[in-house]
Amino acid sequence: MFAYYLDLALHSLRRNKVLTTLMVLALALGIGATITTLTVLKLLSGDPLPQKSTQLFYPQLDPYPKDQPFSRSGKKLPWLMSYVDAMNLLHARKAERQAVMAMSEVKVTPQAQDGKPFYAHGVMTTADFFPMFDAPFQYGAGWASADDESREQVVVIAGFLNDKLFGGANSVGRTIHIDDRDFRIIGVLRPWAPQPRFYALHLSGRNYGMGDAVFMPLLSARADGMTPSTVMSYGPGSDMQHLETAPSIWLGLWVQLSSTDEASAYKLFLGNYAQQQVALGRFQLSRVALSDLMSWLHNEQVVPDDVRLQAGLAFGFLLICVVNTVGLLLAKCLRRSREIGVRRALGASRGAIFAQFMVEAGIVGVAGGVLGLGFAELGLWGIRHQPAQYASLAHLDLSMFLFTFVVALVSSLIAGLLPAWRACVVAPAPQLKAA
């Protein structure tokens, strides 16, 4: 029966080519716009570390001091931590793994004679950063916690920097000139760039794009005078040279907690720590938060407003296209009342008529999906030429490819429901009489 309906539908679609083209084109435009914006939205709101994200947590404190008027930060907790608190929590070692971090723009000077110095994205962090975030090493390894405390001048560099400076050779043991100081390379990463760059949220303005170039132990980088990209001060006496004692927040702390029990235990520890600080007279309030990776990204609305707006707009457009398709399909099927009357008189059931028209709508949907896929590729090509951090990442993956056809089929079948129902309730007798 399906083959027969298919044949009937194709015949009917061929009979009115202009109307069919209009329907397919309108639906394809709506689908193309929707898939383009959804691909970008999915890309930007994706899970940066799918295998690990449920175990990673971001603690927050309110370091506002007791002797100051009430905090201006409002209901939301400050994004970052002061050096004192971050180090206290780091040294407490209450989590399986923990690392503090800050971003810094660093000057890299190639050793070659004619090498011009250039700026690169740097991360100042502590030993657990690499195992906690599953950063993959091509050569060597990260540093140990002892190296943090002894302020070793060591560095882990990204693969692309290794390619640029050493032609991709194993550079472990060689030195690299960062901010006019010598650092010994102890590890080279494979290409590694989680999207979004969750660990740098609020630490630098870059939430998407290429990975960082150099990773240095926080204490030695600070001893060499490197400054974090983001410093927020909540009291007088802030000075970039003495950030460790200043009333400033400039560090992010991440902890790895493998189970929900561990997470609730850590939350308790965090609460106790804050209360202790209130008792000591350091803090005004003892409020704390512990968010897992995905809720942290979600709460901080890492996806740009424009992208969400575009997705909403595209859905509105698809809705209009679907309503349009309903209208055109309805016109088509009502015009064929007589044909339906004949089929009904010859014994076709209402269900058969319904199925026939749904198949016709489905064909329009599949055609719209194929053409819509073309529009989506065109749209993504346009996005890749936009001046956005995430531009180069915009590609259609297999799941979105399949999703295109799901959207196309579902929207066309929804559009087909009303016309098909109208078609199957046509009373055969008057139609035959008119003929």
Next chain:
Amino acid sequence: MQIRPILAALRRHRLATMLVALEIALACAVLCNACFLIANRVALLHVVSGVDETALATVQLTGYEDSHAVDLNARVLAGLRSIPGMQSVSVLNSIPFGARRGTAGITLDMAGQHFGGVVEFYVGGPGSMQALGLHVTSGRAPQVDDFRTFEGLMPTDASVQITRSLAEHLWPGTDPLGKDFWLDKWHYRVVGVIDHLVRPDPSNWQGDSKDWSIFVPALPGKYLAGSYLLRADPKDISRVLRDARTTIAKIAPDAVFDEEGSKTLSDLRTDSFRQDRAMVGMLVGVIIALLLVTALGIVGLVSFWVAQRRKQIGIRRAIGATRADILNYFQTENFLIVTFGIVLGMLLAFALNLLLMKHYELPRLPLYYLPIGALILWGLGQLAVLGPALRAAAVPPVVATRSV
């Protein structure tokens, strides 16, 4: 033209009528809000900077030792001034549409209880204010004594110029001259009001707060270095900037020339609004596609109606209706349906605007967008219906006598 027979006919096609009206309503809602978004972005693209953009460029240097800053300033200022065609070179920490180095919250009292707002401090050396081309509308421009050396972010006590919109915000309706404000414990006194001076990042600020800037005079030194403002004739500015790059390579090999940050102000302006321009392009594209799809929908449905009513049209023609009458009938019918859609669409437009206001920083949709949207949709409807209606008018009266 009688409306009653049209309404009677429409009542027999309730479903199709509702569909067209619904499509018009959705189009109206999206159209009004998309136009409003476009208008907001376009206003941003045309923000008044208050500075002579076409005559200005900036050179940004980084990577030098702090202890060399004073020496670097001297070398760069002298070196760049020797470039032919250069009118002036001065030091300025933040650059309109460029580097942002002085964003801070100010208070109107020393105790820090009365918050004034987050503003941009432009800390500039001698000559930078004239180079920018700022207009002092009341009070005075900085004098020689106002430029002092300082340590840290900016001078801790200074006589400053503020923009008119900031003055209006801080002290509405009163003369801002002689007023004081504080940044933490640092104290500033207003001695002049300037017409406009846009923030380095106007995209991130709403309304008048794009223009909340303060000019702080200061002497170049360890803490004011590496960020230079170049002024030349607009015809020469690109060439002067190219020459500046080669000169810097010679006179300051120890510093890194920031390629991204060192541009003419016109280029920086273009760069900083690129995202907004892309968004405007996308919105215009959506509107065009939307109107096209809506028009095609109307064409399709009306064509169907015309085909269905061929015989009735023939009868009407046979009993005396002119072609104009038939044309009029379909036009009026379309006008009625579109009007119904627009009424529904205005409600939807407001609902959509409320939703957008809740999730994005967007003002309320001004009422005048609704009649404009209505006019566009009426026009669109009439245009779309014209083709099928003309075909209807061309139906010959003889059709009435045929049986099919």
